[in-house]
Amino acid sequence: MESKYYTKNVPVFKIAKGVRSMVDKLVVLYFAIGISLLSFSQNQQKIDSLLKDFSSQKTTIDKVKTLQNLVEAYKYYDLNKTEYYAHKSLKLSKTTTDTLSIAGSLYQLGSLKKSMSYLDSSEYYFNNALKLWKLTDDKKWLASCYIGLSDVYRLEGDYDKSIAAINQSIVLSKSIKDTFSEALALGNLSSIYRNKGNYTLAYTNIIKSQKLFEDIEGKTLYKADTYKSIGEIEYHRENYFEAIKNYKIALDVYKKENDYNFQGLTLNRIANAYISLKQYESAKTYATEALNLAIDKNFENVISSSEFLLGEINYETKNYKTADFLLNEALIKYRSSKNINSIYTALLVLGKTATKTKNYNAAKTYFNEGLLIADTINAPRESQEFYYYLSILNLEEKDYQNAHNNLKRYSIIKDSLSKVNNARDIAELKTIYETEKKEKEIALKAAEIEVLKQKEAIAKNRQILLGIIIFSIVLLASALFYGLRQKMKRNKVEREKLDASLQFKEKELTTHALHLAHKNEVLLDLKSQLKELKSGTDNSRSFQKVINAINLDINNDNNWEQFRTYFEDVHKDFNSKVKRTFPEVTSNDLRLMSLLKMNLSSKEIANILNISSEGVKKARYRLRKKLSLSTEESLQELIIEL
Known part of the structure; x- marks a missing residue:
């Protein structure tokens, strides 16, 4: 599996395919600020925020951390700015005594140089970071650095050193129970064995990696990488449709997550598979899309891969002149970056092109150089291909003895690889993995069904409880309403009684008052008449006596007290x-x-x-x-x- 940190891998092609190290994904783990799941506009907002922070920060350590975060933010979008901030981060970190800051900056530059295929520089930065992390005994970062170095050694064709470094990383990851780092290392180990032509071990390790990633929350891009790696194994096993299926699963994720570098690499992988299927128009479509994307994003590794593939397509469609030009352009870039895997693959197709154009000396030069590289780095899969095409060249030259010898060497290596890559073993591995995966899915579905049943039971109980509550509320409301109605009826009856009593008392009071007024009026009139009679007679004393009695009755307080009693009953x-x-x-x-x-x-x-x-x-x-x-x-x- 290849690094998510601009790993400039070898082109995708039939014989020797570059593979992606996952070393630099640990950068995401430590320095990343979550940009892989953001859109470009969101990422730009984050970059603006980081630049603003940098200008206001006072301590050097804070500034270094911000620069490291800027490297992570730019790595998918602008390679030039990524390199600018990586160098600036290292320069500033060296003005401090903070070992971790310096080591982090060195590590980022190592990852960046590897992605640009400057393998000597990459190895230099990784080794210096490794020395500092050994001083701090930071096992997590040590594991990461060993993954990075392993990827460099793989790209240089030194598979023994690559395996040794990756095994160091696995041991460290297991010692601190770092499942994520272990999964990355196993993916890298799968890529090494794939390059060596041992597809059984490649499959064993990529399935282990995939299982670990499945148990880690998130990590969408890394899970996609495992599908891409499986696609590459299937490609080398000549299961091209199966390869394309896995490539496209990975490609969908890369597009969704805006991983432009790996979009380009995977588009090239698909193009390569279509070349093997002799579907050249489809191959050209995918390779051209990858090239346009790489030019737009300035991804040199993808540009060289796309040029190589377009050269191979021209070779297959017998446009040998164009093929020779494109292949030489790619070879120049590969030699500059010292990417061994890419070099011997370009040499192979250039040799085939020269053979077709009867430029036998040039063809022999290409084949011999490629064979020397393959034998030196112990890459039997690539060696067998060079022997095969050398035998064809010998036949063209009528050199039957060398043709026979080279064909024999080809057959020996092919038989050896067939024993290593037992198809039945790989099929069993796939079956075991698929069975375990299905069992997990069944168990997960069973658990989901059980959860749904529990939720349904809870919902049902809630409904019953809600029904009881509603019924109780209705019953209580009905009882309250009935009681209120009865109370209102009683109040109405009592009010009617009170009103009737009040009306009676008011009537009684009015009657009494009017009676009192009438009585007093009569008595006053009588009194007036008696006064007149008194003045006309001699018996005045008797009349005065009656008049006094009338006055006494008129002013009698008992009359008023009786009136007040009636009045207070009403008011x-x-x-x-x-x-x-x-x-x-x-x-x-x-x-x-x-x-x-x-x-x-x-x-x-x-x-x-x-x-x-x-x-x-x-x-x-x-x-x-x-x-x-x-x-x-x-x-x-x-x-x-x-």
Whole structure:
């Protein structure tokens, strides 16, 4: 599996395919700020925020951390700025004594140089970072560095050193139970064995990696990488449709997550598979899409891979001149970066092109150089291909002895690889993995069903409880409503009784008051008549006696007390309220106010109080003064309101 950190891998092609180290994914783990799941605009906002932070930060350590975060933010979008901030970070970190900051900056530059295929520089930076992390005994970062170095050794073709470094990383990862780093290392180990042509071990390790990633939350891009690696194994096993299927699963994720570098690499892988299927138009479509994307994003590794593939397509479609030009362009870039895998693959196709154009000397030069590289780095898969095409070249030259010898060497290596790569073993590995995966899915579905059942039971119980609550509320409301209705009925009956009683008492009071007024009126009239008779007779003393009796009856307090009793039955607390509100009011004033409360006429009031109508007016005037009423205010209304 290849690094997510700009790993400039070898091109995708039939014989020797570059593979992706996952070393630099640990950068994401430590330095990344979550940009892999952000859109470009969101990433730009983050970059703006980091630049703003950098300008305001005061300590050097903080500035270094921000620069390291800027490297992570730019790595998918702008290679030039990535390199600028990586160098700036290292330069600034060296002004401090903080070992971790310096080591982190060295590591980022190692990853970047590897992605640009500057393998010597990459190895230099990784080794220096490794030395510093050994001082701090940071096993997590040591594991990461060994993965990076392993990838460099793989690209240089030194598979023994590559395996040794990756095994160091696996041991360290297991010692600290770092499942993520272990999964990355196993993916890298799979890539090494794939390059060596041992597909059984390649499959064994990529399945182990995939299983570990499945148990880690998130890590979408890394899971996609495992599908891409499986695609590459299937490609080398000549299962091209299966390879394309796995490539496309990975490609969908890379597009969704805006991983432009790996979009380009995977597009090239798909193009390579279509070349093997002799579907050259489809191959050209994918290779051209990859090239355009790489030019736009300045990904040199993808550009060289795309040029190589377009050269191979031209070779297969017999456009040998164009093929030779494109392949040489790619070879120049590969030699500059010292990418061994890419070099011997370009040499192979250039040799085939030269053979077709009968430029046998050039072809022999290409094949011999490639064979020397393959044998030196112990790459039997590539060696067998060079021997095969050398035998074809020998036949073209009618050199039958060398043709026979080279074909024999080809057959020996092929048989050896066939024993190593037992198809049945790989099929069993795939079956075991698929079975375990299905069992996991079944167990997961069973668990989901159980959860759904529990949720359904809880929901059902909630509904029952809700029903009981609603029923109880309705029942309680009904009882309250019924009780309220009964109370309202009782209140109505009582109110009707009270109203009837009040009406009766009011009628009784009015009758009594009118009776009292009428009686006093009769007595006064009688008194007036007796006074006239008295003046016309000598028996004045007898008349005076009767007149006194009449006066006594008119002014009898018992009559008034009886009236007050009737009045207070109708107008509860009237007298006490008047006294509380107007304490200066006298008992005579209270009598007047009681009669005014009954809305009696002045004549009726005068008869009851045994005063003249003029006396009533004077009494009303005195009462207004005591009550402090203005001329605009009504005495009658005030008393009625009381």
